[in-house]
Amino acid sequence: MRNRLRLLAMLAAAGLFAAACTGVDGGDSGDAPGSYPRNQTLFTSGTQWGPPANWNPVMNWAYATGTVGYVYETLFLYDPLTDEFEPWLAEQGDWTSDTTYEVTLRDGLTWTDGKPITSDDVVFTIELGKMETVPYHSMYEFISSVEAVDKRTTRITFSEPRYQQWANWVYFNPIVPKHLWSNKSEEDVTSGANEQPVGSGPYLYETHDQDRMVWKKNDKWWGRDKLDLDVKPTYVVDIVNTSNEAALGQLLQGDIDLSNNFLPGIASLVKGGYQLQTYYQDAPYMLPANTTWMVPNSTKAPLNDAAFRRALANAVDTDKIVNSVYGQIVEKASPTGLLPIWDKYIDKAVVAEVGPAFDTSGAAEILSQAGYRDTNGDGLVENKDGSPIDLKLATPSGWTDWNEAARVIVDSAKAAGIKITSETPADTVVQDMRESGEFDLILDNQRQMDNTPFRYYEYVFGLPILESQTTVNYGRYENQQAWDLTQQLDKTKVDDLAGMQSVASQLQRIQLTEMPMIPLWYNGLWSQYSNSVWTNWPSAEGDGPRYLPTTWRGYMQRGAIKMLAELKPAPQDK
């Protein structure tokens, strides 16, 4: 009897406990102390995959979400959708001669600690490029001097003007306060945590935890007067991701307002009445952010043969990847690999003449013309010396969309007679292979939308080939002529469209006949938002705000910061 009572008591306790717990997750905890009022807080996710650990804008691959954009700001914004630069910290910036550029700051700007922002800060920031480990060190090599002309104006003199790269620099790299940074060592500048960041932007560091970063609105932000812009959320809480599935759950529950995660199947949810929205109402739903390329290792036979690479490019059934792997949330890439925003640089005539198109028998035809025959009768071609071909295509394990895409590539290549085997080593292993050149085929999509197609051609043709290829030309394709043209493009003035087009056209001819990299599809700027708390999200429909809906690193200065000024609180029906 005693035991039974005890058992009952236990069950009752468990029940009570469960009941006590259920009432809690209402979400609408209001203005209770220790919580962020839901209707004034923007919850974002999809950028931060580890705990926020540094607020160093120079570490532009690892800083806590929003460090650049919310706190540190750039001289200009560049909007890829309109292809326009917008003065931000700068009032204006011009080439005063072929080799000098002058940039003038807005009047009356201050850092959030109250000190004025002057041309000394701009000079200091550019001169950080003297340090070898600062990402823009290679840019600095073309600069001969940087001087402060007056309190607001900085003059940069180039030994060899790289107009395209410089236009990239002024919008991409944030200005840092000299008075706080001047006594930092090189290690501190390029790998320090920079806790308690002091910048100039619309948000201030509030707090952080293992699983979140919290920013609080800066009521004294200069942009409120000077740009008549006001960021709406009082708090921005960026959630650390564990998995895309977890992010999807939180988005559906309305716990996250903006998710920049890759969520397969989002198309059906957007249509399913969950108050979810994407930039486009219909396929492809997402804006294209970068191109996914298949990179052949051009130091290895048979991939060192342009004809073989061309055959491969013709063999891949990209439409099938777009439709069956991605469910149409991505688009097939142009044969040039250039993003739609660069459409004006594409020479359509060249593409029509030499561009590849999916054609299995055509691919087989190219192979046989180039001397690749099936000598042992297994339906697959052999090397010219008769040895069997078995190419390995490596995609990181866990990247399920890429793993599936690899399967499609394997199948369609096989139909054309090329044997490819798909492999899925760990992410870091693929990275190793990519850098050291110990691979046959890999997929890569690191170059994002940008102000100039130079960034893509640099990626495809970059020379010289080093022992370790860290950022460009992973396939180790050597073509001096193409690289000279790429540099010529870099030296073309930004407003010389005809000049850029003519160089781009020559590059495209080389690219399409040589196929150093095979463009497959445009990876999306993955972004889905919930209208339950905030509305007026970026949208291509009607007169929705046309901004990039993302918090990804490097995108705030591509205009995404203005998304926050467009948001409106959702009408509360409670």
Added chain:
Amino acid sequence: MGRYFGRKLAIYALTFVVAVTINWLIPRFMPGDPVRAMVARAGLQDPAGVAAMREYYTSLFGFDLPWWQQYLNFWGELLRGNFGVSLWAYPKSVGSIILAAVPYTLGLLLPAILLSWWAGNKFGAYAARKKVLDNAVLPIWYVLTATPYMWLAILLAWAFGKVAGLFPVGRSFSASLEPSFSWLFISDLISHWFLPFLSLFLVAFGGWAIGMRNLIIYELEADYAHYLGALGAPQRLVRRYAFRNAVLPQVTGLALQLGVIIGGAVVTEIVFDYRGLGYLVLEAIKTSDLFLLQGIFLFIVIGVLVANFIIDVVYVLVDPRTRVGMGSGS
């Protein structure tokens, strides 16, 4: 008694050294070069910059030293309580990352282990004497104990989190709250804690209950139980003796089960996106963060050893025979 514990401690010390050494070794056999990965992420184009940065990170993590020196340095730093710098959350220290996660894992594990052990034993002993109850619940227990932790976790998350919507699924507390000592925060914490706890609790509970039930039946059939019965001792007394005898193997079992339950906690945390050590293990593996990984394993090893030691002590307390044995030995 002193000799008994002295010997035990020596064995634990040896285990510790071996475990820590294996700990140090295994991440270093993982494919992928962490320094290369860090430099790659920096996206430096300039070869001089790449070389400089690589050199900096290599010396920072001590990879430029011969392996034996790395190993000795590792022990040196370890004894000073320094676990190194995380690659995943660079430049945070591994110690601070682990410390922040430990309360969540302990908060999940301790109640799950202790409560399931206690309740499982009680309930198993109770069911052993009730034919009807026994027949009804035994299959359920078998299913429970054979259920993989993550599978039950997924079922619970689906049933209580998604379908019924009773509990939040994901993270340790709501993103809209700041940790504070308030009812709002604590209740939120508990509601996030409950499902992961329940999934660990249920699986372990099934195992203990089955074990106890079998042991009790065995003990009640033992000669001493029949003898006591024949002497006319009340059934209650017999059962109490049987229980005390049956609980001993369960104590040993607890020591053996600790490792399994911790393994279960790792996957459970991953399912519920609960930010404890298990979540860290996954992230550390994904990013080849060998310092974080070895730090966590080290922590787990210490935890298991300490728990085992405590159980050793408890065993001496609950089993008079060990005390007698030790007494005659000294």
